[in-house]
Amino acid sequence: MGNQSVLQAAAQFLEEGDSIKISPIGNGLIHQTFLAATANESIVLQALNTRIFKNPEDIVSNYWQVYSYLTLHDKGIEIPAPVSSLYGKLLWTDSDGNAWRATQYVENSYSPDTAENEEAARTVALSFATFTQSLTGLDPRNLKTIIPGFHDLSARYAQFEESVLNASSERLIQSTHLISEFRNRKHLVEFYELTRNETDFPSRVMHHDSKINNILFNSKTHHPICPVDLDTVMPGKFFSDLGDMIRSMACTVDENSRDWENIGIRPDYYRAILEGYLQGIDSLLTEAELKNIHQAGLILIYMQGLRFLSDYLNGDIYYKTSYPGHNLDRARNQFILLEKLEEFIYLTSSKSRSGNFGKLL
Ligand code: GN1
Ligand code: MG
Numbered sequence: 001m002g003n004q005s006v007l008q009a010a011a012q013f014l015e016e017g018d019s020i021k022i023s024p025i026g027n028g029l030i031h032q033t034f035l036a037a038t039a040n041e042s043i044v045l046q047a048l049n050t051r052i053f054k055n056p057e058d059i060v061s062n063y064w065q066v067y068s069y070l071t072l073h074d075k076g077i078e079i080p081a082p083v084s085s086l087y088g089k090l091l092w093t094d095s096d097g098n099a100w101r102a103t104q105y106v107e108n109s110y111s112p113d114t115a116e117n118e119e120a121a122r123t124v125a126l127s128f129a130t131f132t133q134s135l136t137g138l139d140p141r142n143l144k145t146i147i148p149g150f151h152d153l154s155a156r157y158a159q160f161e162e163s164v165l166n167a168s169s170e171r172l173i174q175s176t177h178l179i180s181e182f183r184n185r186k187h188l189v190e191f192y193e194l195t196r197n198e199t200d201f202p203s204r205v206m207h208h209d210s211k212i213n214n215i216l217f218n219s220k221t222h223h224p225i226c227p228v229d230l231d232t233v234m235p236g237k238f239f240s241d242l243g244d245m246i247r248s249m250a251c252t253v254d255e256n257s258r259d260w261e262n263i264g265i266r267p268d269y270y271r272a273i274l275e276g277y278l279q280g281i282d283s284l285l286t287e288a289e290l291k292n293i294h295q296a297g298l299i300l301i302y303m304q305g306l307r308f309l310s311d312y313l314n315g316d317i318y319y320k321t322s323y324p325g326h327n328l329d330r331a332r333n334q335f336i337l338l339e340k341l342e343e344f345i346y347l348t349s350s351k352s353r354s355g356n357f358g359k360l361l
Helices: 003-013 056-073 118-134 153-166 169-183 187-194 239-249 267-281 287-291 295-313 326-353
Strands: 021-024 032-037 042-048 099-104 204-206 215-218 224-227 234-236
Touching: 003 021, 003 032, 003 042, 003 099, 056 099, 118 204, 118 215, 118 224, 118 239, 118 267, 153 169, 153 187, 153 295, 169 295, 169 326, 187 295, 239 267, 239 295, 239 326, 267 326, 295 326
Parallel strands: 204 234
Antiparallel strands: 021 032, 032 042, 042 099, 215 224
């Protein structure tokens, strides 16, 4: 994205279009995000990836619904106000077809990439759970489904099998071990099918990208302000946000690491995330969800592994990559993490029968 295009977009959302300073922020794999500032005003400006988000209007419409609901109902949680363009629209499309939108920049805030200790992980979990809890009165069916089948494990599994069929023989050879390990875990897809039951596993408003860098923290108090990056906010199931936090915060190294020997689960973080989430969601979960709470991390790690491997097999068309084989390495990383979580849950549940881990449910 050239600087000129960003400046041109920023000028659509800022009053004084001629003295704008632009700097890239965030490190998302999908959109391009910038801080655009004049002497009086700072906004977060985003070029939405319309290859992935086919209907960018739906993103701004969901954002508006969530923003209005939280503001009207005074739930004690505020998200950055959307900023409309000088033409009064929440979306502006440039001559190359890029869709831009903006939100207010929250001063004295930051988004860390890692949870420094388990207390940080607990507050992040509390924040994402409070978000869903606060939106209980907003019928999830009113929100647009931004990416159909986004956390639909059956659909992700089907895409994976399709990518195996279409892969080049070179990429297939590199992936044989992972393909068979992922196929061996199809029981997770069978569990996912059970969650279609709306009584036991009701749909709620979920964030669907609950990484710590999608939480704004207050620079002075270091407490979470609110979740951001709300593009994938849509109806979802209990495992999505909890599972993605386990995937991205209870791990010893991040999803890009090739330090295979040191990929693992941090038990104290796992417990803190679970406790923080249960506190924030405050008795919303059904008996069936509580009984299956440990499936959350397994499903999300498995799904992310399938997605990275499918992208590798498809020739790296979805995620930004920095070197050939990056997606294959990410898939391997997620597979090792999945094995480590399986082991941790197995050990934990056998110990809890003898009373040691009773607190973990
Ligand atoms: C993508 O771009 P980013 O980092 O916010 C992806 C998530 C994945 C994540 C893996 C729309 O999110 O689902 O978990 O990469 N978002 C989309 O790092 O596909
Ligand atoms: Mg995201």
